Amino acid sequence: MATTSMAGVSVSGFHNHHFASSNSNAATISSWKPVVAVLSNKNKMRVPFELKQGQSRIFHELPSGLSMEVIVQKKKKKNVEGEEEKKSPLVFVHGSYHAAWCWAEHWLPFFSASGFDCYALSLLAQGESDVPDGSVAGTLETHARDIADFVHHKVQSPPILVGHSFGGLIIQYYISSLGSNNLEENTYPKLRGAILVCSVPPSGNSGLVWRYLFTKPIAAFKVTRSLAAKAFQTSLPLCRETFFSATMEDHIVKRYQELMKESSRLPLFDLRKLNASLPVPSAPNCPVDVLVLGAKDDFIVDAEGLNETAKFYSVPPVCVDAVAHDMMLDVSWEKGAKVILSWINGLDK
Template sequence: MQLEIISRLPSTKSTKPPILCIHGAYNRAWCWDKYFLPYFAQAGYPAYALSLRGHGNSAGANRLYWASLADYVHDVAQVSQNLAQPPILIGHSMGGMIVQKYWEAHHSHPAAILMASVPPCGLWSPSIYLACQDPELLWQLNLIQFFGLRFVTPSLLKKALFSEPTTAEIIQNYLAQLQPESQRVILDMLWLDLPTLHSQPTSPLLVLGAANDKVFPQFLVNWTAKIYDTQAHIFPNMAHTMMLEPAWQKVADYILSWLQERKL
């Protein structure tokens, strides 16, 4: 399948493994290119982001409604196999669930990073939590999934996905890039295709969360880390869309430091 791939390469030849970034629901590869991809390339890592099938300029828009989690995992595998080396995987939100499912069939990646990820239990627990904490926000998010993006407003985006200091420009850019998401993949992340957890990942895993994340709160991030026998790192004063937050560089620097400690 023809997939949109954005790449940022180091200015000089590098032996470091590539980094492949996987976006979340309703999004596309662009969200990684504003800050993360050029920053990783500057640090010597060939950096890539793909738009999953039906997203951005990738093929499959006419079949997006029925795209499955397994289809998205296949997209990641396709891109990974075409890189010079197996990549370090970074998945945000839904992209984190894709990374978890990728582990079940592929064991060749050197490391993986989950950023504000869907937890292994899927979307039920976050939905129940949000129903208790902010039922109006949950209702608005459900309207978007079932009735379309016309229900998205800048104020809703900021409340759900961004911290207070985020500029109106960033939010407007994000709003302009939003697109529909597969109905099937939402069902997969509710109960149809969750991680089996029969075995632990054999590669290093980093779990990152944001203290002000309304979608996947801190206790779920910590629970995800515990399931995978590691510890989460939580960034204070930060919300869900960590790669576009005003303090994005703190996240990128933490990732680079973690990789360097593991000689990757």
């Protein structure tokens, strides 16, 4: 089978969830036009995520007129007098079949308790965000620009972006756009740092696809069935194997499975355009500090994919043992959170 057709098949298999696409990277800001807003009262998820203590849900209106769901959890105030230590805000970006709720479960409470203002976004047509006109939610460019618009209007100081899986690839596009000479204006606000969690590598899924097909054919079939055919939505064992550790209890997997079913009303991207839009443009003299974080038991992004991303940013990868792809929801979610906290605390030292 030809390389192109294999990549097309496996893109659908690996990512309608993670390995998705965008328009050409040659597109500039001047070519972007706002999408038509399709506002609806039906945006609420039929399986609601109940906010935890200290969390609130707001909606950020984008230039297109569409509104983006944001779950906010501000840092806990110190009870001592004197100037409070200033810490960079954290902005979290999910992957496909997820939404802002996936960060609000564990990591928002953890990082707000550690002194950070936290914002978890739901990309368009995901979670309770509005749905644009068309068959897909957007492109790498439009999703990155939506994040940038939120940062520009709602975040007071340069934030650290935290992206999971395909959200990590969107953040890579954001980074590549910082200071780009192709932009007519500074659309992308400065960042303090970026954290790529089990991220799709900058070249997309092609390398992963061929490695899985030749070295892990059974795994390749399972991932294709799970994500392309959406079998994770009906098979509890397959959902667990795709996203979580084997020790996660059935009732917890079931809860996340139901939330994931409801999280995506449109695919994030037109998958057929993936190969034409990647790799992400290189970022010589990368203007931000980057942490590349992987999971040892990741069923989707393998060690070579993790290493590719780390090499792209000239940083050593960090791989967390006994954690699966959905690091922020998994049984040992605190392992990755502690690695991130340590890395952030070391930025200013």
